[in-house]
Amino acid sequence: MEKIILRWVTSCLGLLTVGVCVCLYFFPSLKETMTAEPEIDLILETVVEVPVQQSPGDVVKDEDEAQKYEGKLNIELPEGIDGSNITISNHYLTQTVSVVFEKGVDNYSDNYRVFGSSDYISSVGYYKEGEIGVLEIKLDQVCELSYTYHNGFLCIDFIEPHEIYDKVIVIDAGHGGRAVGAVKKGVCEKDLNLAIVKQIQTLFETADDKSIKVYYTRLDDTNPTLSQRVGLANKAHADLFISIHNNSASSGKFTxxxxxxxxxxxxxxxxxxxxxxxxxxxxxxxxSAGSNKRGLAKGNYVYIVKNSQVPVALIEVGYMTNLEELEKLQTEEYQKLVAQGVYNAVIQAFEEGY
Ligand SMILES: [Zn+2]
Structure with a gap:
């Protein structure tokens, strides 16, 4: 009797495992496309909040000097730190600006001050990671930076992208990292998406017209969360948001x-x-690519489409479950044609008033 039960349980478990594997094989992108992953803060170091003072206190001696700090976030540099041993990076995807001191001090906020404009700034924090010290500025939107050094201070101006560029767009290469998307004949969807996005990047970079700024959710094999992807479009107040994907027949079989x-x-x-x-x-x-027009589809079941506050198009370029199309999608020539089509669509949209 016990043997029968044991055999029965084993068979059930076996079937369940097969079932799950089959589901994951055929619908690997389902979960990724439809739900937002929680955002995980990977910084394990203790971040100490640094208060931003409104008034410069005794730093500013006269009006001339006051102008140098006006409208900026002014960060006092620890002793021995200047423009030569500081690294400033602007991480658009998370709207975080990191100011890295090659040699960090232990208690920054006890000994140094940050004052000035707090426009666009949600918080300023400091942490030490080994030798280096990091001042981390969290913004409430995407900003470009301009900065100077003055009298032991780093003075950063945070600029809304539309103040610099006529138009701002965000381009997303679907999936990435361990989220491979569909896989057909050893080809991962994430790689096709990225290859096309890189061709689009080349077109915008080599265009004479520099009035369009493009932000990318990824240009390498990483997997930003869905809320980061659509957040980049929303927080850059983008004029257009484009996501590049490739399709598969729902059966997962070649058709x-x-x-x-x-x-x-x-x-x-x-x-x-x-x-x-x-x-x-x-x-x-x-x-441009000579592909078959399958048409438009309502996309609100997709997280990034539903949550986009800006005009969004999620382009399923072609079918990876069509042998001929899968072959084409892998060629640089075809990727370039697709990219040209996306580029032309953007130009047309702006001509029409977007
Ligand atoms: Zn996809």
Whole structure:
């Protein structure tokens, strides 16, 4: 009797395992596309809050000097630190600016001060990591930086991107890292998406018109969370948000189904809507790459589409479950044609007033 029960339990467990494996094999992208992963703060060091003082106190002696600090966040540098041993980096995806001192002090906020404008700044913190000291500035939106050094202070100006550029767009290469997306014949969707995005990057970088700023959610094999991806578009107040993906037939099997499909946010009923922009993406990509126009689809079941506060188009460039299309998608030539189509769609949208 016991043997029978044991055999029965073993068979059930076996079937369950197979079931889960099959599901994961055919729908690996399902969970990634539809749910937002929790954001994990990887900094384990204790971050001590640094108060931002409104008034410069006795630092400023006259009006001339006051101007040098005005409208800026002014960070007092520890002894021995100047422009030569400091690294400033702006991490757009998390809206975090890190000021790294090659030699950090132990208690920054007890001995040094930060004063000035707190526009766009949510918090300032300090932590030590081995020898280096890091002043971490969290912003409430994407900013560009301009900075100077004055009298032992680093003076940073935080600038809203639209003050510098006419237009701002965000481009997202779907999946990445261990989130591979669909896998067909050893080809991972994440790699096709990134290859196309890199071709788009080349087009914008080599264009004569430098009035369009492009922010990318990733340009390497990383996997930003979904809320970081759409957050970059929202917090850059982007004029357009484009996500590049590739499709698979729902069975996961190779079929004749092929072509370009573009998802849009059906809740956006503004004049310059997500749907209208999605239509431009479909037309231009199909025209440039010669792909079959599969059409537009309501995309609110996708987290980044639903949560985009800006006109969004999620382009499913082609079908990885179509042998011919899978071959094409892997060639640089085809990736370039697709990229040109996306680029043309952006230019058309701006010409039409987006
Ligand atoms: Zn995908």
């Amino acid at each position: 004749s189904r092929n072509g370009t499909l573009v998802l849009y946010n059906q809740a956006d009923d503004s004049e310059f809507s997500s749907k209208r922009f999605a239509e431009m993406c479909l037309q231009n990509v199909a025209e």
